Amino acid sequence: MSHLVTIGLETHVQLKTRTKIFCGCKLEFGGLPNSQVCPVCLGLPGALPVLNRKVFLLGLRAVLALQGAPSTVIKFDRKNYFYPDLPKGYQISQYDSPLGVGGSVEIRSGDKTKKIRLNRLHLEEDAGKLIHDNSPDASHVDLNRAGTPLAEIVTEPDLESPEEAYDYLTNLKAILKSIGVSDCDMEKGHLRCDANVSLRKNEKDPLGKRVEIKNLNSFKAVKAALHYEIGRQREAVDKGETIVQETRLWDDDRQKTISMRSKEQAHDYRYFPEPDLVPFSVAKEEIERERKNIPELPKEKMKRFIKDYNLTPYDAHLITQDDKLAAFFEECAVHYKSFKKIANWITGPLLAYINEAPASDTNEFSSKFLIKLMKMVDDGTISFQAAKDKVFTQMLREKRDPEEILQEKGLTQVSDNAAIQGWIKEALESNPKVVQDFKSGKESAAMFLIGQVMKKSRGTANPGKVRELMIQRLKAL
Amino acid sequence: MSLSEKTAFQLSELYRKNECTQEDVLKDLASAVKAKDRDARRIHAYIQPASGSPSLTARRAGGGLSGIPIAVKDNICVEGEEITCASKILKGFVSPYNATVIQKLLSAGAVIFGRTNMDEFAFGSSCETSVYGPTRNPRDPERVPGGSSGGSAASVADHSAIAALGSDTGGSIRQPASFCGVVGMKPTYGRVSRYGLVAFASSLDQIGPITKDVRDSALLLGVIAGHDPKDSTSADLPVPDYLECLGQSIKGMKVGILTDDNKEGLNPLVRASVKEEAQNTLRQLGVGIKEISLPHMKYAVSVYYIVAPSEASSNLARFDGVRYGFRDSTVASVLDMYEKTRGEGFGAEAKRRIILGTYSLSSGYYDAYYLRAMKVRTKIKQDFDKAFKEVDAIMMPTSPSVAFKLGEKIQNPLEMYLSDIYTISANLAGIPAISIPCGMDGTQGKPLPIGLQFLGKPFDEGTLYKLAHAFEQNTDFHRKLGNVK
Numbered sequence: 017m018s019h020l021v022t023i024g025l026e027t028h029v030q031l032k033t034r035t036k037i038f039c040g041c042k043l044e045f046g047g048l049p050n051s052q053v054c055p056v057c058l059g060l061p062g063a064l065p066v067l068n069r070k071v072f073l074l075g076l077r078a079v080l081a082l083q084g085a086p087s088t089v090i091k092f093d094r095k096n097y098f099y100p101d102l103p104k105g106y107q108i109s110q111y112d113s114p115l116g117v118g119g120s121v122e123i124r125s126g127d128k129t130k131k132i133r134l135n136r137l138h139l140e141e142d143a144g145k146l147i148h149d150n151s152p153d154a155s156h157v158d159l160n161r162a163g164t165p166l167a168e169i170v171t172e173p174d175l176e177s178p179e180e181a182y183d184y185l186t187n188l189k190a191i192l193k194s195i196g197v198s199d200c201d202m203e204k205g206h207l208r209c210d211a212n213v214s215l216r217k218n219e220k221d222p223l224g225k226r227v228e229i230k231n232l233n234s235f236k237a238v239k240a241a242l243h244y245e246i247g248r249q250r251e252a253v254d255k256g257e258t259i260v261q262e263t264r265l266w267d268d269d270r271q272k273t274i275s276m277r278s279k280e281q282a283h284d285y286r287y288f289p290e291p292d293l294v295p296f297s298v299a300k301e302e303i304e305r306e307r308k309n310i311p312e313l314p315k316e317k318m319k320r321f322i323k324d325y326n327l328t329p330y331d332a333h334l335i336t337q338d339d340k341l342a343a344f345f346e347e348c349a350v351h352y353k354s355f356k357k358i359a360n361w362i363t364g365p366l367l368a369y370i371n372e373a374p375a376s377d378t379n380e381f382s383s384k385f386l387i388k389l390m391k392m393v394d395d396g397t398i399s400f401q402a403a404k405d406k407v408f409t410q411m412l413r414e415k416r417d418p419e420e421i422l423q424e425k426g427l428t429q430v431s432d433n434a435a436i437q438g439w440i441k442e443a444l445e446s447n448p449k450v451v452q453d454f455k456s457g458k459e460s461a462a463m464f465l466i467g468q469v470m471k472k473s474r475g476t477a478n479p480g481k482v483r484e485l486m487i488q489r490l491k492a493l
Numbered sequence: 494m495s496l497s498e499k500t501a502f503q504l505s506e507l508y509r510k511n512e513c514t515q516e517d518v519l520k521d522l523a524s525a526v527k528a529k530d531r532d533a534r535r536i537h538a539y540i541q542p543a544s545g546s547p548s549l550t551a552r553r554a555g556g557g558l559s560g561i562p563i564a565v566k567d568n569i570c571v572e573g574e575e576i577t578c579a580s581k582i583l584k585g586f587v588s589p590y591n592a593t594v595i596q597k598l599l600s601a602g603a604v605i606f607g608r609t610n611m612d613e614f615a616f617g618s619s620c621e622t623s624v625y626g627p628t629r630n631p632r633d634p635e636r637v638p639g640g641s642s643g644g645s646a647a648s649v650a651d652h653s654a655i656a657a658l659g660s661d662t663g664g665s666i667r668q669p670a671s672f673c674g675v676v677g678m679k680p681t682y683g684r685v686s687r688y689g690l691v692a693f694a695s696s697l698d699q700i701g702p703i704t705k706d707v708r709d710s711a712l713l714l715g716v717i718a719g720h721d722p723k724d725s726t727s728a729d730l731p732v733p734d735y736l737e738c739l740g741q742s743i744k745g746m747k748v749g750i751l752t753d754d755n756k757e758g759l760n761p762l763v764r765a766s767v768k769e770e771a772q773n774t775l776r777q778l779g780v781g782i783k784e785i786s787l788p789h790m791k792y793a794v795s796v797y798y799i800v801a802p803s804e805a806s807s808n809l810a811r812f813d814g815v816r817y818g819f820r821d822s823t824v825a826s827v828l829d830m831y832e833k834t835r836g837e838g839f840g841a842e843a844k845r846r847i848i849l850g851t852y853s854l855s856s857g858y859y860d861a862y863y864l865r866a867m868k869v870r871t872k873i874k875q876d877f878d879k880a881f882k883e884v885d886a887i888m889m890p891t892s893p894s895v896a897f898k899l900g901e902k903i904q905n906p907l908e909m910y911l912s913d914i915y916t917i918s919a920n921l922a923g924i925p926a927i928s929i930p931c932g933m934d935g936t937q938g939k940p941l942p943i944g945l946q947f948l949g950k951p952f953d954e955g956t957l958y959k960l961a962h963a964f965e966q967n968t969d970f971h972r973k974l975g976n977v978k
Contacts, residue, residue: 061576061578157816284855292695
């Protein structure tokens with residue numbers, strides 16, 4: 017039986033500040049356990065929080081970029097619960113007066129765009145981390161992360177498939193990165209997600225019982241967990257079982273969700289206004305000043321790239337997802353006017369390189385080098401294939417002039433007829449059977465022979481020329 | 494005469510004239526502590542007298558408190574010193590940092606002299622809930638010194654301290670000052686930094702001085718007051734020179750008295766000293782007495798016992814055995830650790846308040862209790878705002894009674910709570926209030942001090958010092974009680 021899927025996401029985003037939200041401790045990833053702590057983030061008796069103003073400003077910028085309404089009074093609340101990684105026994109968060117209300121994120125749904133409405137954005141502090149594998153009879157607490165500033169962004173239940181959820185997260189990430197609010201580095205835990213999912217049979221039915229899935233630490237995990245959970249619920253409903261409102265945990269190793277607690281066991285967080293932080297009001301001018309600080313958003317940039325550079329929506333979308341890529345594209349476009357070719361290099365080989373190379377190697381690319389490489393392909397100095405396979409990666413990794421690499425490797429393209437004819441002769445002689453196939457009408461045999469020539473030339477032969485001469489030669493046989 | 498019997502101001506004079514050294518003073522204090530604690534009926538004002546830590550006793554030149562030893566309540570953090578809030582759950586915890594007030598005292602040249610006893614986590618009005626056992630009232634060891642800053646008040650009254658710091662959430666400086674016959678000042682909320690004060694109820698707590706006379710109080714507050722960037726609730730306002738307020742004429746000032754006074758619970762002698770004698774004294778000094786009304790004050794105790802335990806239940810959540818202090822060693826799981834550590838670590842009154850607060854913040858009860866209480870709190874504050882349009886200060890008893898006997902109220906929490914009936918509203922409204930001696934009850938065997946309270950406008954501690962000093966100089970209870978010799 018078919019079911020309609022309803023999904024809502026709560027995303028915790030680490031804000032890009034130098035220091036923690038309520039104290040001056042540095043936020044550096046990978047420090048020794050408990051090396052970036054002070055009385056405040058350790059929750060020592062007598063210590064008091066003081067708001068890091070940068071956190072509020074970044075949060076405000078996010079609210080504005082996401083088209084939400086910023087609150088004019090900033091107030092914090094305590095969320096009370098016990099857990100060993102929570103040093104004060106409560107988390108300072110925002111309850112009934114979030115920093116932002118409403119707003120939306122656009123996603124692509126097939127050929128159309130769809131607006132995913134946001135419910136709220138609020139600021140809060142992160143907890144520490146438990147380490148369980150140091151000794152068999154004890155767990156350890158690392159509080160370096162305690163007090164990390166987070167924005168929690170909550171959607172309305174507008175997402176209808178795991179793919180939409182994935183797309184929403186991708187777009188949210190692109191926006192937050194481009195406005196400098198967060199680095200959104202998943203490996204460093206900058207972005208964490210909880211998902212709510214329910215099923216119903218008809219549009220007219222009320223929403224089904226909501227299941228919350230926690231521990232989603234990558235976009236892939238969000239998609240996989242939602243697929244699993246939808247499958248699990250669908251099966252249960254089809255068998256006539258009822259879905260209970262509960263919280264489930266995603267187990268990434270076993271690729272399944274496990275029940276964590278039911279509605280009855282849900283925490284009563286006993287929220288109340290944080291008496292250690294005095295509410296303050298935000299002047300309209302401050303909001304407007306921050307609004308002006310917001311750079312061009314990916315969505316606007318994409319529209320501009322389609323218009324100004326005549327890119328396909330697909331290419332424009334891919335390139336504008338990452339500010340650095342978009343800036344790189346525009347740098348190249350200043351001096352190289354075949355925009356489609358730049359786009360092809362970026363969406364093809366460059367993205368592949370970024371996905372595989374360590375993050376430290378993807379910091380900056382020289383537009384000068386790529387332009388040079390593209391021009392060498394254009395004037396036949398090197399084949400596209402050789403440029404892509406033999407020069408490009410090295411050029412990026414070693415930040416070196418492609419011409420140098422070309423010379424060093426002896427990859428300059430050979431267009432000389434005599435040399436190519438020599439390789440053709442060799443290819444024909446060592447593959448008499450293939451030649452025979454061609455003669456008996458199997459035209460694809462020519463491709464194999466061209467490939468053999470390219471191989472013999474170690475990729476340096478001008479492929480256009482090889483093709484031309486090979487066909488001539490074969491037809492003459 | 495022992496140097497321990499001097500005030501801070503007198504000691505400064507002696508230092509200036511090179512008539513004694515800081516070492517002489519510390520020696521006299523140490524022997525005073527020893528002498529007072531010799532017998533079984535010992536006063537027990539200190540949990541730990543002077544640690545002798547050189548960083549705390551090294552005399553610094555200059556500074557308004559140069560070489561003056563100050564006793565500190567056991568809920569204010571001193572770097573390198575154990576701090577327990579008189580609770581088992583914090584035993585063994587050594588603070589790695591100084592509270593802002595300690596920093597300020599040290600910068601002014603003061604010496605930190607010992608940690609004074611208190612009710613556990615400042616929960617109490619008798620100093621009987623301390624895990625170290627009760628402190629006794631030096632005026633009559635059968636009686637309580639008041640609480641929660643009972644150790645601080647007793648040490649000052651007993652001349653085993655020159656002056657002390659206490660904290661006041663619902664009367665914890667003023668009521669013990671009243672019971673022990675000394676001067677206790679609760680400053681305006683936000684006047685003194687709370688950074689390093691172990692929180693009881695964050696929206697009510699203030700640190701303040703307990704001293705032998707008004708001059709020392711003004712001297713000490715001047716040192717510890719002021720804005721602190723580490724405490725968001727501290728006010729960014731200049732601190733006046735409180736010493737300049739002393740000795741000024743109070744002629745023409747207007748002091749309000751309550752028309753709607755609680756007559757039933759009020760000891761007639763307390764009533765007579767405050768409402769008759771003290772008023773007459775002020776009238777003679779040219780002060781106009783005006784009846785005012787604080788119609789919501791009758792709800793203050795109820796409001797307080799929602800707000801304070803609510804905040805306390807959250808503030809005390811950090812004492813979970815994970816990072817510091819006591820942890821039960823026989824635990825089998827995380828939940829077990831929480832339950833056993835907190836079950837054994839907290840005393841009965843702490844548990845009572847945690848349960849009260851947890852209940853009133855619970856979903857479904859929040860609106861009826863916490864939210865309603867906060868609304869009434871606003872009304873109480875508005876009552877004061879209105880009254881202060883007509884008068885410069887308000888006068889009332891500090892406590893409805895004189896010091897009661899040990900064990901008299903400890904089994905009856907409600908009765909104990911009611912002993913704060915006059916002090917609580919100043920905390921709820923955030924206004925300053927000072928308690929000074931205004932009489933003696935001679936009907937109970939040993940003469941027992943009676944305390945009078947002046948309440949002032951926010952950040953107008955100066956007016957309170959003016960009034961209190963004029964009253965003190967004209968009544969001389971500080972000399973009659975032997976505070977100043």
